Amino acid sequence: MSDTRTPPSDSDLTSALAALRGENPTLGIPKLHALLLSKNPGWLVSERRTRKVLQSLGLTNTVKGPTSASAEGLKYPSSKLLDGLDPLKYTQKGLALRVEYFDQKKGKGLVVITDVSEGTIIWREDPFALAPEWEIFDLTTNSVACTFCSTPFSDPSSPLIAKCPHNSYSAYCPARFCNRLCLTRGTKISHTLLCPARNPKAKELFQFIRVNHWMALHALVQCTTRLLLSAVVPNPRQPDPSLDEEWAVFNSFASLNLEDRESLGSHQHMHPTWKEAFRLYRQALWDPPADADKKRLAKLSKRTFQSAETEVVRKKLNEELFSYDAFLRNLGRMSLNLEGHGGLYVLHSHLNHSCTPNVSVRHLHQSTNLPRISLIAKRDIAAGEELFISYVDPVLPVSARQQKLREWSFRCECERCKAEGLAVGDELGEVRPPTDLEKELKAGLGLF
Ligand SMILES: [Zn+2]
Ligand SMILES: [Zn+2]
Ligand SMILES: [Zn+2]
16 A cells, blocks of 8 residues: 655644644653654654754753652642643634743743734633622622623623522522523533522622632632532533543642641631631531531532542542642632632633733623633744733832732742842842741732
């Protein structure tokens, strides 16, 4: 049989390899080459040519995955690369990005593979979980904004708006949704468990969240329901993500090591607010004290506990969501990754900080989808450059920026900080490790 394969053009090969590298930052060249051939069975390409193209793109260096905790490990947020995350699914046509793992200190970041000109929307993204700002939060509890996407209703009497079907005279639920689609999506990922008409304990939890302005706790609640309501056994006919898939996304968000038992241990009893938050979280979503509520909750989250793996799954959820240590660690994870308006975004959470950011985040869809973000190039960005946002207001002076960045357990060493630090008499050298552990932990938990 003759070989019917043909060599691809340079540009086809280049874009295919750029995409493959983006999806597989840790693969060596031979494996990447094999993957290329398996994905493009009609192509005739030598490994040498693959190597040459990767070299020309500057993509030969494989990225080392995160190593297990070292002596230094506790000082930095730990993050995991998410298998199968394809940044190209998010980007605009003609633009390409890859995820890179730098080192334990810096963690992961995003690097552009193509040139990007100023003002370009690099990608758009919807949140994995949403804990809107209080102004918007109040609109949702007053039935004038969508409980799923948080978009305020331009016409609250529009016939398109869908009410929560469980709202009744005896059990009130204020939830309203833009349309049937938002109702379906919202019900699937959270409202089933958070509907006050179906789960009265969720109402108590939300009152506490609102009184304490605790956005990170709200975000954690939203992630938790997403995990609890995901399918244990994936249904091949339905594209619903499975618990494992949702879990991998949740775990890919960097976390601070707030579970450091030694430091927390002596402080645990000093924080009645954290304990109370944990009690309300657990009773609303996992283990309510009364039998009737237990039964009700089991019924609402039945998808999670139907399978033969019930016990294994239950144990994992209990340990990794509903133990006090995990709760604190997960709160830290939320506040570390929340976007300023309260969304938790998978790709956005990969962005590192710089005091001279080259990317800005915009909410451009106020009337149709408020939490959808657009990432926009603030200047021309050349292929190979890393993308940065600023975690703090870049207008602040260097000392104030460094102070704020401690909330991310982070000391900025960007060119601007170096220059400004020198100008004010090496102010950077004066940034001491925080002594007020309680204050630091509070900040880490998103409780300010
Ligand atoms: Zn909506
Ligand atoms: Zn409801
Ligand atoms: Zn800086």
